[in-house]
Amino acid sequence: MLMLILYIILFVFIYFIHKLVTKLFTSNHGFNKRKNITFGDESAVHPNRAASIFSIVTLFLIWAAFTGSKLSPLHVPGPFIGDTSFSYTALNAQNQKDDATVYVRVSYIGEEFEKPAISDKKQSGFAKDDAVKVGAWRSALIGVQKNDDGAKKKDYQVIAINGQSIEPKQSVHVKNGVVTMTSKGNLSFTPSKGWQMEPVWLPAPEAVFKRFLEITRHGYQNITLFENVGWSLLRVIAGFLLGSVVGIPLGYAMGLNSYFRGWFDPIVEFMRPVPPLALIPLIIIWFGIWETGKISLLFLAALWIMAIAARAGVSGVNISKIHAAYSLGASKWQVLIYVIIPNSLPEIFTGARVAMGVCWGTVVAAELVAAEKGAGKMIIAASKFQQTDIVIIGIILIGIVGYGIDIFMRKAENILVPWKGKG
Amino acid sequence: MIIADPACLQVDNVSMTFNLPDKRTVDALKKIYIELHQGELLSILGPSGCGKTTLLTIIAGFLTPTDGQIILNGKTVRGPGPERGMVFQQGALFEWMNVRKNIGFGLIMKGISGKTADRRVDELLETVGLHGFGNKPVYELSGGMQQRVALARCLANDPDVILMDEPLGALDALTREKMQELILKLWNDSGKTIILITHSVEEALLLGERLIVMAPGPGHIHKEYRLPFASLATEENLREIKKLDDYSKRREEILSMIWDMEEEIMRRNV
Numbered sequence: 001m002l003m004l005i006l007y008i009i010l011f012v013f014i015y016f017i018h019k020l021v022t023k024l025f026t027s028n029h030g031f032n033k034r035k036n037i038t039f040g041d042e043s044a045v046h047p048n049r050a051a052s053i054f055s056i057v058t059l060f061l062i063w064a065a066f067t068g069s070k071l072s073p074l075h076v077p078g079p080f081i082g083d084t085s086f087s088y089t090a091l092n093a094q095n096q097k098d099d100a101t102v103y104v105r106v107s108y109i110g111e112e113f114e115k116p117a118i119s120d121k122k123q124s125g126f127a128k129d130d131a132v133k134v135g136a137w138r139s140a141l142i143g144v145q146k147n148d149d150g151a152k153k154k155d156y157q158v159i160a161i162n163g164q165s166i167e168p169k170q171s172v173h174v175k176n177g178v179v180t181m182t183s184k185g186n187l188s189f190t191p192s193k194g195w196q197m198e199p200v201w202l203p204a205p206e207a208v209f210k211r212f213l214e215i216t217r218h219g220y221q222n223i224t225l226f227e228n229v230g231w232s233l234l235r236v237i238a239g240f241l242l243g244s245v246v247g248i249p250l251g252y253a254m255g256l257n258s259y260f261r262g263w264f265d266p267i268v269e270f271m272r273p274v275p276p277l278a279l280i281p282l283i284i285i286w287f288g289i290w291e292t293g294k295i296s297l298l299f300l301a302a303l304w305i306m307a308i309a310a311r312a313g314v315s316g317v318n319i320s321k322i323h324a325a326y327s328l329g330a331s332k333w334q335v336l337i338y339v340i341i342p343n344s345l346p347e348i349f350t351g352a353r354v355a356m357g358v359c360w361g362t363v364v365a366a367e368l369v370a371a372e373k374g375a376g377k378m379i380i381a382a383s384k385f386q387q388t389d390i391v392i393i394g395i396i397l398i399g400i401v402g403y404g405i406d407i408f409m410r411k412a413e414n415i416l417v418p419w420k421g422k423g
Numbered sequence: 424m425i426i427a428d429p430a431c432l433q434v435d436n437v438s439m440t441f442n443l444p445d446k447r448t449v450d451a452l453k454k455i456y457i458e459l460h461q462g463e464l465l466s467i468l469g470p471s472g473c474g475k476t477t478l479l480t481i482i483a484g485f486l487t488p489t490d491g492q493i494i495l496n497g498k499t500v501r502g503p504g505p506e507r508g509m510v511f512q513q514g515a516l517f518e519w520m521n522v523r524k525n526i527g528f529g530l531i532m533k534g535i536s537g538k539t540a541d542r543r544v545d546e547l548l549e550t551v552g553l554h555g556f557g558n559k560p561v562y563e564l565s566g567g568m569q570q571r572v573a574l575a576r577c578l579a580n581d582p583d584v585i586l587m588d589e590p591l592g593a594l595d596a597l598t599r600e601k602m603q604e605l606i607l608k609l610w611n612d613s614g615k616t617i618i619l620i621t622h623s624v625e626e627a628l629l630l631g632e633r634l635i636v637m638a639p640g641p642g643h644i645h646k647e648y649r650l651p652f653a654s655l656a657t658e659e660n661l662r663e664i665k666k667l668d669d670y671s672k673r674r675e676e677i678l679s680m681i682w683d684m685e686e687e688i689m690r691r692n693v
Contacts, residue, residue, distance in 0.1 A: 320515035324573075327483055328529040328580055329505030338528070342519040419518040422562035 002076075002195060003062060010062070014054050060205060068196045069204035076195035079136035080106055083116050086174040088144055088187065089160040090127045093153040100127035102142055104177070106191040109135040126150055132189065137198045139190035141182075157185055203389040211389040220390060221381060223373050229397055231373040235291070236359045236405075239298020243355065247303045248348060251310025252340070261311075268307055276301035276362040280369055289370035294363065301362045302355040309351020313344025346420040349413040356409055360402045375401070431616055432459040432482070432584055437491035438641075439477055450641030451477045452488070457635065457644070459584075459618070464610050464653055466619045466631030468677065470684045474642025475620050479586050482618065483509055496583065505529060508582035510573045510590045516561045522548070523557040525572050529580035547575040550612075551605065567598035574609065587619040591626065603629055604661060611657045624677050628652055628670060629661060636677060638684050640691070646680070648673070 038044040064072030087101045100122060107113040115131040122129050126149035134140040144158060145151035159165055161172040161179045171180040177191040199207065216225050253260040254268070276297055283300075287293035317340055325339045367376025379394035413420065434457040441449045451474040459465055467475045480486045482493050484503040493500040495507065508529075509515075516525050523544050530540040548554050551571040556564065561572055570590055577585055590606075591599045603626060610617055621627050627634050632653040638645035650673070652664050664670055 318514045320511040320513075321517065323483070323485055323503070324509060324511060324515040324576075325517075325528070325532075326485075326503040327505065327507060327509040327586075328576065329532040330528075331532075334532055338531075339517065342517070345519070417519075419560065419562055422518055 003066060007058070007062060010058050014058065015051075018050060018054065063202070064205055066195065066197050067199070067202055067204035067207075069206055071205055078194045078196045080176040080192040080194065081108065081136060082106060082176075084174075084176040084191070086162050086177075086179060086189075088127070088158050088179075089163070090144075090148060090151075091155075091157055091159050092126055092148075092150045093155040094150075096126065097159075098125035098127040100125070100144070100148070101129045102144060102187075102189070103129065103131045104140075104189055104191070105131075105133045106136055106176075107133070109138065134189060134191055136191065137193055139180075139188050142187045142189055144187050158187060161187075200386055200388060203392070208389045208392050211387075212393050215390065215393070220378055223378070225378075225393075225397070228373055228378045229375050229401060231371075232360075232363050232367065232375040233401065235294050235298060235363050235374070236356065239295050239363070240302045240352075240355055240359050242295065242299040243302025243359075244306045244352070246299075247306030248310045250303075251307040251312075252314055252336075252344075254307065255311040255314025255344075256336075256340070264307075268304055271300070272304045272308065276358065277365050280366060284370070294366045294371070297366055298359045298362055301358050305351050305355040305358060306348070309347050309354075310344060312351075313347030314340055316347060317343045345417045346413075349409070349417055349420070353406060353409040353413070356405050357402065360398075360405060364398055431461045431496060432618075433457070433494040434459075434478070434482065435492050435494055437478070437481060437488045437493065439474070439481065439486070440489045452481075453641040453643050454491070455642070455644060459616055461616055462614045464617045464619065464630060464632040465635065466621055466627040466633070467635045467637060468621060468624060468627040468631075468681070469637035469642075469645075470639060470681055470688065471622075472688065473637040473639040473684075475637050476588060477642065478637075479588050479618065479620050482584075483507055483586050505533070505580045506583045508577035508580055508585045510570070510577050510585065510587040512589045513566065513569065513593045516569055516572055516576075518560065518562045521558050521560050522553060522564070522572055525561055526575045526579055528576055533580075543579060547579055550578070550609070551575045565598075566594050567602060570594065570602060571605070574605070578609070578613070578615075582615070584616045584618065587617065589620055589622060592622060599626075600661060604656075606630060607653060607656050610653075624674055624681065625665070628673055628677070629656060629664065634677075636680060639688060645684075 035041065035044055061072050063069070065075050068075050068078045083103065083105050085101050085103045087099050089097055089099050091097055101118075103116040103118055105113060105116040113133060115133045118129050118131050127144075128147040128149075130142060130144050130147065132140050132142050145156065148156070150156055158181065162174055164172050166172050166179070166181050168181050168183045168185055171178050177189055180188045180190065182188060203211075212225075219225065219227070250264065254264050255261070279297060279300060283293050283297045287296050321339055321343065322335060325335045330338065363374070364376035367374035368380045371377035375394055375398050379391045379398075382388075382390035382394065434455050437452055437455045438450070439452040441451055443449060455478060457465070467478070469475050477486070481488050482500070484493070484500045484507065487501075500507075517528065520528070526547050527540050527544045530536065530543060535543075544557070548557055551574050553568065553571050553575065556568065561569060564572065573590070587606075591602050594602060606617075606619075607630060609615070619627075619630055621630075628650060629652050631648075631650055634648040634650055635644055636646045636648075637643065652667075652670060655664055
């Protein structure tokens, strides 16, 4: 919630700064600057690349600020680290009161550290001083009674913390933390957590980057990053190609012949809205968890999309073109090769882009269920060991590869079907 | 004057009735009879819905008439064929091919390729005034140039009859006039038989050596003219012809005829 508010504030703040700066430093040239109406004029709206850069930098800064990273000069308050203390008041069976101090040392989990030494130890009274150590973001039970005289007696109890009275299940805020009394009358100390995220939840960017270098070099669970992503990609390509090889001719047949259209229409229209993920259980039952299963799933994911795209491509051909080809002496076969297929290519490319996207999403999900190698398998394995950094690396890689596939398909489209939308 | 040879194209009492999905029937054409001789240029004019495009589609062989037949050089037409070339209003070029390949399409279909085909395409590029545009993608050309490609593509097959379905309908007035001159020139040079369907009275008068005015409900031939303007235009500038008294008289006559038909349609639909 705090992050969201901060994000919105930064968005607005940077927007105004950027606007001010561009106003001061850019001259009034360029066609769009001459337009009096830009609100509602789609052609005047283009992605502001400066804003894209600000956006990415902002995300990283927020990430860094909330994880105590060295990349960000400013941080939100972190967890309390260091020594602190509080005092408690105990009442013994003789109805006597006595105070003692608890010395607490807080440090990061994973670092070696000692309990604090008790300086100028209290000599008199039945309550004795204590020393404890706690990890940041954790809490520690303090056996304050253990070393107190008469604590084993039934009527002994702690009645106040720093002078504030306390009862079981209540908490008292002390300096740098909270003291809570359990239902059995024990004390527990939780040091202030601050606003930063614990590394188990969200590691700092540099920690993620360090882990990234490590697993590119040495792999994760003996499988290199390249292998993991490569296997996922291979599956996608295999499934997509199989789906296209079957789906495109099927779509053509549906677009060219009424009987085919009638026969396959119910199947295609029924299967199209079924998300491929819903098929995973059935696919596992039928084909098992190995490659056959995953590739069949991707095949099914691509099949309907490609069939529908090919059908739309055939249906979309202008009848004048078909008539023109016939009256120029073309045979049915020549009309198919020279007119119908090239005319449907733009639609097929659009379908292929969608299919590749869907396949990529599906393969990751399928690998979450069962796989030996793969991007999805890597993140699910890492999550089981709470290796959040690897999970994040996996997610970023999956995003980058998915985006890369889309860019690749768009470039291929521009090169292979330059006539798209110009007929 | 050439002695009239036997009709090259005969539209023999063609009728066409469409069955609509709701079991109504629409009579689109009724007993159309046209005889066309080699080298004649016939323009067909009429209000929308008079069946002129249907007639052209039947002549092209895309539709079989419910009654009557089309006879070309003594043979009944049973389907589309390269001896009847078509020029469409627009959108009929193959945008995945460049200009040369579009023009050479008919040749490839016939199995003619290599130098013979190249030479033919070069000639045609010259004829329609697209010299140097051969390797451009067709979608980069203007509307007028695209229609030049369509004309050349049709001529490549050396058809007996050229059927034009409002070929200039989508062009602006200036381009239109240039294209009208081109069509007249092609007609004059090649001696092809041409049937031209148009919306424009001026175009029908200028280009039609013969002019048929069709009327709707069901589509029939309302009136037929023989006009001198197309032949005149081979010597005279088109704009000069438009100034002739005879021309404006005919134009007014036909315009009011079509006007009356449109009124009639409106009245019937109310």
